[in-house]
Amino acid sequence: MFSFEQDPGANFGELLKRVGLSPFGETGSVNKMLVPHATTCVALRCVNGVVMAGDRRATSGNLISHREMEKVVQADQFSGVAIAGAAGPAMEMVKLFQLQIEHYEKVEGQSLSLEGKANQLSMFVRSNLPAAMQGFMVVPIFAGYDTLLQHGRLWNYDATGGRYEEHDFVATGSGMLHAGTVLRMGWKRDMTVDEGVELTARALWEASDADSATGGPDALRGIYPVIASITSEGFTRVEDSQLKVTYEAIARGVGQR
Amino acid sequence: MSMPYYVAPEQMMKDRADYARKGIARGRALVALQYDDGIALVAENPSNTLRKISEIYDRIAFAGVGKYNEFDQLRVAGVRAADLKGYQFSRLDVDARGLANQYAQILGQTFTHEMKPLEVEILVAEVGLTPDRDQLFHIMYDGTVIDEHRFTVLGGDMDAIRGRLSERFVAGSTIQNAVKIAHHALSSVDSSINSSELEVAVLTRNSSRRCFDRLSDDTIAQYLV
Numbered sequence: 001m002f003s004f005e006q007d008p009g010a011n012f013g014e015l016l017k018r019v020g021l022s023p024f025g026e027t028g029s030v031n032k033m034l035v036p037h038a039t040t041c042v043a044l045r046c047v048n049g050v051v052m053a054g055d056r057r058a059t060s061g062n063l064i065s066h067r068e069m070e071k072v073v074q075a076d077q078f079s080g081v082a083i084a085g086a087a088g089p090a091m092e093m094v095k096l097f098q099l100q101i102e103h104y105e106k107v108e109g110q111s112l113s114l115e116g117k118a119n120q121l122s123m124f125v126r127s128n129l130p131a132a133m134q135g136f137m138v139v140p141i142f143a144g145y146d147t148l149l150q151h152g153r154l155w156n157y158d159a160t161g162g163r164y165e166e167h168d169f170v171a172t173g174s175g176m177l178h179a180g181t182v183l184r185m186g187w188k189r190d191m192t193v194d195e196g197v198e199l200t201a202r203a204l205w206e207a208s209d210a211d212s213a214t215g216g217p218d219a220l221r222g223i224y225p226v227i228a229s230i231t232s233e234g235f236t237r238v239e240d241s242q243l244k245v246t247y248e249a250i251a252r253g254v255g256q257r
Numbered sequence: 258m259s260m261p262y263y264v265a266p267e268q269m270m271k272d273r274a275d276y277a278r279k280g281i282a283r284g285r286a287l288v289a290l291q292y293d294d295g296i297a298l299v300a301e302n303p304s305n306t307l308r309k310i311s312e313i314y315d316r317i318a319f320a321g322v323g324k325y326n327e328f329d330q331l332r333v334a335g336v337r338a339a340d341l342k343g344y345q346f347s348r349l350d351v352d353a354r355g356l357a358n359q360y361a362q363i364l365g366q367t368f369t370h371e372m373k374p375l376e377v378e379i380l381v382a383e384v385g386l387t388p389d390r391d392q393l394f395h396i397m398y399d400g401t402v403i404d405e406h407r408f409t410v411l412g413g414d415m416d417a418i419r420g421r422l423s424e425r426f427v428a429g430s431t432i433q434n435a436v437k438i439a440h441h442a443l444s445s446v447d448s449s450i451n452s453s454e455l456e457v458a459v460l461t462r463n464s465s466r467r468c469f470d471r472l473s474d475d476t477i478a479q480y481l482v
Contacts, residue, residue, distance in 0.1 A: 099344055102467075106312050106336045 040175030057215025079144030084173030126161025175207030280376030365400025
């Protein structure tokens with residue numbers, strides 16, 4: 001006897017799957033584990049580098065499992081990773097990636113090129129593919145300042161490790177449609193870092209307004225998205241005090257709509 | 258049937274030690290000393306790319322003298338061991354003492370069991386949160402570990418260099434003075450080493466995470482003026 005959800009009905013193919021005789025590999029996972037998922041991250045190119053931003057919320061289904069997750073992390077002096085997807089594998093991937101970069105630098109005596117780092121991350125994402133098929137998908141953004149070419153660069157990934165260099169901006173995670181639209185409307189060539197910070201903050205605001213899995217600024221607890229710039233000066237995280245002012249201005253603007 | 262000659266174990270060890278010592282004495286020396294904000298490592302090294310001093314972990318540096326390919330292998334083994342331990346446990350669990358012991362095992366094992374001992378002497382230095390917790394482990398070609406304080410000398414002509422270093426060494430000197438003292442110690446009585454032939458790296462006590470830093474040729478030249 002099958003439970004109501006498991007009942008294959010008149011579908012013989014599904015019946016074979018239920019009794020473990022299917023000639024095809026397991027495709028959809030039958031009982032997906034509910035684990036925390038991290039959501040929306042964005043990045044854009046500005047005049048002297050890049051700006052990256054990510055909200056702080058992790059969700060398990062319809063519940064908020066963590067309010068202070070940091071999805072934008074520094075990879076090394078001139079690059080950062082932003083991560084959306086299953087929080088456990090994502091955090092492990094970031095940790096491994098940071099270590100890989102540092103390990104390479106120590107063993108070889110010089111840093112990997114920015115492209116080399118992007119490629120390395122692509123291999124990590126690809127090796128996570130079996131887990132992604134089970135629902136533990138990890139989709140990062142990699143961004144940094146290329147010290148050889150002397151400008152910022154951005155990469156977007158898919159679950160199979162596909163690596164796509166973007167020229168203007170990129171968004172990933174459940175709120176990517178809303179955040180991406182804001183970036184699409186607001187992005188200009190040669191934005192300053194401050195303009196970039198304002199635009200990414202706005203993108204996350206709109207995403208959190210329309211997507212329940214994306215967290216907005218939490219003035220009550222003083223939790224703001226993580227926004228960082230990476231320029232020829234290196235990786236700098238924007239202070240919460242500055243983000244507080246930025247979000248107050250955005251909220252005022254929304255109130256006057 | 259020919260019988261192998263009997264060689265007394267004492268003789269065998271002595272031959273190996275002589276062999277290793279000769280190899281090390283051919284290379285140029287290196288000193289490490291405490292200064293007011295950390296540990297300075299100074300080596301005579303004409304090459305700009307083949308390094309004698311390098312980073313192992315957040316607060317740990319490695320330095321080697323003797324045969325380059327041999328101590329470079331040891332360096333990479335150290336980076337691997339440290340990164341693995343930090344990944345498996347915590348970054349705080351990686352320490353110089355553990356690494357020094359591992360090195361001592363490798364060197365000792367090779368010295369007694371292999372055809373040829375490693376012709377190297379190495380230094381594992383860790384900068385502590387306070388000067389009294391700094392650690393300098395000097396490891397010899399046969400696996401002997403010496404826990405040094407304040408300063409140490411590795412490589413050929415060790416006694417003369419140690420003499421010159423201990424004459425001038427003062428605790429808590431600036432980095433500039435430390436480099437000067439090391440330069441004086443490494444230079445022989447009749448000829449001074451050119452600043453471009455010095456390789457200098459520091460472990461800075463109050464750095465955020467990675468304390469290891471190399472000094473550029475320009476900085477070294479400035480310090481020696």
